[in-house]
Amino acid sequence: MEEEKSVGIIGMGDMGKMYARRISDAGWRVNACDIPEKADLLKEEFAGRANVHILPNGHLVSRCSDYIIYSVEAKNIGAVVKMFGPSTKLGAIVGGQTSCKAPEMAAFEQYLPSDVHIVSCHSLHGPGVDPKGQPLVLIKHRASDESLALVERMLSCLNSKHVFLTAAQHDRITADTQAVTHAAFLSMGAAWMANKQFPWEIPRYLGGIENVKINVTLRIYANKWHVYAGLAILNPSAQKQIKQYAESVTELFKLMLGGHRQELSDRIHKAGAAVFKDNNDHDLLLEDEVLDRFSLGELPEPEQRVKNNHLSLLAMVDCWWKLGIVPYDHMICSTPLFRMWLGITEYLFRKPDLLEECIDTAINDNTFRADDLEFTFAARDWSARVSMGHFDGYREKFEEIQEYFAPRFPAATKLGNEMIRTILEKTSEEK
Ligand SMILES: NC(=O)C1=CN([C@@H]2O[C@H](COP(=O)(O)OP(=O)(O)OC[C@H]3O[C@@H](n4cnc5c(N)ncnc54)[C@H](OP(=O)(O)O)[C@@H]3O)[C@@H](O)[C@H]2O)C=CC1
Numbered sequence: 001m002e003e004e005k006s007v008g009i010i011g012m013g014d015m016g017k018m019y020a021r022r023i024s025d026a027g028w029r030v031n032a033c034d035i036p037e038k039a040d041l042l043k044e045e046f047a048g049r050a051n052v053h054i055l056p057n058g059h060l061v062s063r064c065s066d067y068i069i070y071s072v073e074a075k076n077i078g079a080v081v082k083m084f085g086p087s088t089k090l091g092a093i094v095g096g097q098t099s100c101k102a103p104e105m106a107a108f109e110q111y112l113p114s115d116v117h118i119v120s121c122h123s124l125h126g127p128g129v130d131p132k133g134q135p136l137v138l139i140k141h142r143a144s145d146e147s148l149a150l151v152e153r154m155l156s157c158l159n160s161k162h163v164f165l166t167a168a169q170h171d172r173i174t175a176d177t178q179a180v181t182h183a184a185f186l187s188m189g190a191a192w193m194a195n196k197q198f199p200w201e202i203p204r205y206l207g208g209i210e211n212v213k214i215n216v217t218l219r220i221y222a223n224k225w226h227v228y229a230g231l232a233i234l235n236p237s238a239q240k241q242i243k244q245y246a247e248s249v250t251e252l253f254k255l256m257l258g259g260h261r262q263e264l265s266d267r268i269h270k271a272g273a274a275v276f277k278d279n280n281d282h283d284l285l286l287e288d289e290v291l292d293r294f295s296l297g298e299l300p301e302p303e304q305r306v307k308n309n310h311l312s313l314l315a316m317v318d319c320w321w322k323l324g325i326v327p328y329d330h331m332i333c334s335t336p337l338f339r340m341w342l343g344i345t346e347y348l349f350r351k352p353d354l355l356e357e358c359i360d361t362a363i364n365d366n367t368f369r370a371d372d373l374e375f376t377f378a379a380r381d382w383s384a385r386v387s388m389g390h391f392d393g394y395r396e397k398f399e400e401i402q403e404y405f406a407p408r409f410p411a412a413t414k415l416g417n418e419m420i421r422t423i424l425e426k427t428s429e430e431k
């Protein structure tokens, strides 16, 4: 009988807990575990929820659950499935929440018994965002229609929008919507730290597009390094895309330094035409009123704002163009951060006067040279660390920058949450 079916969750970190709360609230029995050392604390935390049963380890979760979700660090997925996979209940369904599906599927294929069905999932938002209306990717990798239908019923309490993809399609699209998006913001943070700046304290940075850059960058650095490292390093498509982003940054910066106005302008317009030609008739994803509202510092008067060449945004469009990507096609796998990133990029490219001002600034104004130099170094350094595939190298850089910005996380998180809520209301319609 349906009511007797249960959900198992291995890995009770931020995402696992969010799933456990919502699924148990919907009436399903949830069997969950983290590493054995955390069992007592988890029991205390979930004591008020009769439907949640905290067990000592993944063997015990696996042997009694009908749909088992692995919600562990992507870099550990192989080792954890190897350990608990053979204990999976006969005929159960197994899936994972990790952000990159190639290693997850490889682990399932290698270590799960052949009678076990595989249906994976991926909520395309962080644990603090309301899942309602957000994309939830479902991957029917090795399963009957009945198994997929059961998983859909179990996860229907999230009220997310179900998107059906293969693992390979998922990884190709999320390389763009997640890995490259993060690379751009990670590079901004690295450049600000290298120049010893807190950008919200410098009038030239405040307002509009800059608010999004600052809030999203701080949001990423306030999160756990392994989430970003995993989805960049393990995704086969991500390295190529991040590398192209770093190349676009470098090439555009060289054109700026050399004063090659015509070449720069032609290249930017060509890229813009390719990316936005079929997508320039809808309302802008983000408008001034929204962009200006969420500032960590005092907003200067419009005439006091220093112009910016927005190298990071110009390079994103150049990168999409070089890779033949139309980002609107990837809205099915869009995260809130991706929608904000596309929102500010589109804002710049669909305002011809602003784009011309950017090109003028890029050629004629030296104010930003030091920032752009550090941004170029940072983009290349992140790309190199991802390509080398060393988690430690990624972690070291991430945590150093995280420490630099940490004092501002509480204010930035609060503001970032409000910004995401407002922007989601504006960008939730299907484009
Ligand atoms: N955070 C986000 O915004 C999102 C994350 N994801 C993905 O979801 C997954 C989980 O992310 P998130 O919850 O944020 O990360 P967390 O680090 O908060 O959670 C992972 C949990 O799994 C535990 N774990 C590790 N090994 C085992 C094991 N052998 N048995 C039981 N538990 C184990 C970890 O313990 P310990 O810390 O001791 O290692 C940790 O508590 C990741 O793959 C991530 O990429 C997907 C969507 C959004």
Ligand SMILES: O=C(O)C(=O)Cc1ccc(O)cc1
Pocket (backbone or CB within 6 Å): 098, 099, 123, 124, 125, 126, 178, 220, 227, 231, 335, 336, 337, 338
């Ligand atoms: O929105 C983003 O890009 C985030 O940073 C949150 C996030 C991180 C990992 C995921 O797999 C999904 C969402």
